[in-house]
Amino acid sequence: MVPFKKIVICGVGLIGGSLALALRKNGYKGRIVGLERNREILSRAYALGIVDDAGSPMDETFRGADLLVLSVPVAQTGNVLKMVMPYLSAEMVVTDTGSTKTDVIAVAREVLAEKIDRFVPAHPIAGREMNGPDAAVDDLFTGKKTVITALSENRKDDIEKIAGLWEQCGSIIHYLSPDDHDNVFATVSHMPHLLAYGLVDYVANHAKSDLFFQYAASGFRDFTRIASSSPEMWRDITLANRAHLLTEMDAYLEELKNMRDLVEKADGPELEKIYANARRARMNWLNTIENSESKK
């Protein structure tokens, strides 16, 4: 059972919208109210049945609410928190769905000040390259991990409530420190996004662009799928996770430089060793983690 009676979701796009749909599907009986800077998106979410109420004045939106979920681009966290501060009741828990945690926590500490204890940071590891309420689906989190990066100030009770919220959506709860979280996702998510965006931009700006795109096929399609993600959202994530991203990029660029030199030297055995190691590691990952999770 979801331990909340009325949930305000700020940002009813892919993640916020999917959370609402998943809660409904899994038996949540309370109210879900949407909050959006963009009225059109809010109306669309209402029309799609994602939220029960949309566009009410702030005091009405927050009346009786016991959970606020921030599901906005991470760079907007501070502004949104400032805006909602006057409406946060003493019982209300606040959480987020941001792809980066250190920066979100820093800004939350600044804005929430002594109320920081009620902010339980979380990150559901799920997504699609589409965005907006029309992209929301009720099984986005099923069998996927949600990482909670709890603060020392958090009450045990509140952490359990947020864990319960995501478990109700079919998600598996993991706990990481904010720094480990940001390092992990810099490597396995943020950097690949940057590489994919970079490759498509490179091809698009090439003198032979039309010829290249003409023959791009399924390998290119899958490699660059994430380059169809929201540029605004990924700009924010890139900047928010700058430190880890730079460390990982510099190390990966070093590896690419080494591979480039192996190509120049026509060093077949060393290249094959790298390819074979990658293939083996990927197969092992698929068998032990990725596929077992997808089956849940």
Next chain:
Amino acid sequence: MVPFKKIVICGVGLIGGSLALALRKNGYKGRIVGLERNREILSRAYALGIVDDAGSPMDETFRGADLLVLSVPVAQTGNVLKMVMPYLSAEMVVTDTGSTKTDVIAVAREVLAEKIDRFVPAHPIAGREMNGPDAAVDDLFTGKKTVITALSENRKDDIEKIAGLWEQCGSIIHYLSPDDHDNVFATVSHMPHLLAYGLVDYVANHAKSDLFFQYAASGFRDFTRIASSSPEMWRDITLANRAHLLTEMDAYLEELKNMRDLVEKADGPELEKIYANARRARMNWLNTIENSESKK
């Protein structure tokens, strides 16, 4: 109608095997004989119904054959051609399915010498990350392009026969010069393979490898799908297309270095511009080329 009576396929793995299955499915009534250095693979292809005959002596394999298809890793082209040279009858057409063309043509010229006119180089743009006869499927080429990089020595008749072979498998015929072919595929296929192999190898060798793999999700899975491809085959392609690969890698690494510096400078607007340009170009490619082709 396929304009051949007896086809010898040398290499009955994913591509060679799928060609045989596609020909059968689309009404080819002639014989298909397999040729393989590895007896186990040949037996497996025979058991799967991919070839009508397997393991006969060379003179019997080639008796009455009017087409030889080379579907082996590109680096083996020379050795295979030397081995089959004594059995090439005057009427026989030779073609290949290699992912690189300049190097394959160079070695074919050397080995075939005055018989080079009968070698019509081709490259079906289709694949899966699995390999071997068990990965072969009868619709691998349906709606996909096959690029023919014809030689000035080729007879018009022979080029049309090879075009007919692939059209019978549902493929759409394109013509490119060998150099344009190799430049295109260095950029949209070979380099992405190298980047994907490199990323998985990087993660696998990282001190936090276990933690990273634990949280790798669908973005990472799609980005690295091609890193499950055959290391031997991709070693050969990398070496065969070295010149174009180095040119494109150096230019792309330049772009990545620039993006890395934008991250360091926290230049949000410039990063967003690159992301947005990539997203727009990819959407445009999906809408005008990739999706329209998939529907065929």
